[in-house]
Amino acid sequence: MLKFENCSIGHEQRLYEILSLELKQGEFVALIGANGSGKSTLMDSLVQGKFSNGKVSFEGQDWNDLKLLARARKITLVDNHFLGFDYLKVSEYLELGRHSYTGFTGRLSQEDKSIIQKYIQTLHLDSLLDQSTSTLSDGERQRVGIAKALIQETPIVLLDEPTAFLDYPTKREVMSLLGSIAKESKRLVIIASHDIDFCIEFCSRILVIEKNSKTLQSHQSINHDELVKQAFGI
Numbered sequence: 481m482l483k484f485e486n487c488s489i490g491h492e493q494r495l496y497e498i499l500s501l502e503l504k505q506g507e508f509v510a511l512i513g514a515n516g517s518g519k520s521t522l523m524d525s526l527v528q529g530k531f532s533n534g535k536v537s538f539e540g541q542d543w544n545d546l547k548l549l550a551r552a553r554k555i556t557l558v559d560n561h562f563l564g565f566d567y568l569k570v571s572e573y574l575e576l577g578r579h580s581y582t583g584f585t586g587r588l589s590q591e592d593k594s595i596i597q598k599y600i601q602t603l604h605l606d607s608l609l610d611q612s613t614s615t616l617s618d619g620e621r622q623r624v625g626i627a628k629a630l631i632q633e634t635p636i637v638l639l640d641e642p643t644a645f646l647d648y649p650t651k652r653e654v655m656s657l658l659g660s661i662a663k664e665s666k667r668l669v670i671i672a673s674h675d676i677d678f679c680i681e682f683c684s685r686i687l688v689i690e691k692n693s694k695t696l697q698s699h700q701s702i703n704h705d706e707l708v709k710q711a712f713g714i
């Protein structure tokens with residue numbers, strides 16, 4: 481589905497290489513690496529379709545060649561930086577998730593409405609719909625962000641540290657939910673995370689930015705000690 485060949489990841493300086501990697505639909509993938517190793521950079525490069533060398537392709541098509549709207553229908557990113565706006569209610573924020581289908585009029589079709597409703601149920605957001613996005617708790621904001629991403633119905637969903645700020649049971653709930661979504665709706669879900677043990681438990685594949693070789697290594701299974709050694713060199 482999403483294939484990388486000989487790609488260098490980084491801004492002004494090269495952070496690491498992805499020599500050969502193919503990610504498939506239905507996979508729940510964790511991206512693990514030290515602070516500053518380049519997890520968000522990879523996610524941003526995917527969202528922006530900007531790979532300066534090597535080749536990234538999606539179902540055979542060059543990823544860099546996709547036009548903005550085509551890419552917006554294929555990939556979405558949930559990051560932790562959105563803190564909400566006083567004037568933006570949760571219901572309105574969720575509706576923005578259909579933007580790449582409604583265009584500038586923002587008029588929702590029946591299908592758009594039923595997709596939004598489906599994820600309101602899945603993420604238990606009924607009681608929050610009229611609340612301002614600026615007053616949500618961290619856990620609530622995380623659930624709202626995930627719902628908005630799923631409402632976009634893209635085949636690839638990226639989440640930058642989706643379990644940061646969450647309490648233990650909510651972390652488990654979110655990881656389990658993301659795993660089910662990947663499997664049941666056959667999406668490729670990729671998370672950047674520092675919650676190593678949750679990733680080992682819930683993810684179907686672990687990608688590690690190896691500290692020493694500066695390459696991305698893929699594992700179907702890996703234990704805690706080996707993962708720590710690869711990612712942090714300790």
Ligand SMILES: Nc1ncnc2c1ncn2[C@@H]1O[C@H](COP(=O)(O)OP(=O)(O)OP(=O)(O)O)[C@@H](O)[C@H]1O
Pocket residue numbers: 491492495513514515516517518519520521522672
């Ligand atoms: N727009 C940018 N221009 C230049 N350098 C950048 C830019 N964004 C990030 N960097 C640098 O790229 C490196 C990787 O940053 P990135 O945010 O991808 O790391 P990360 O693995 O997500 O880190 P963390 O775990 O701390 O969130 C850092 O050294 C950062 O300072």
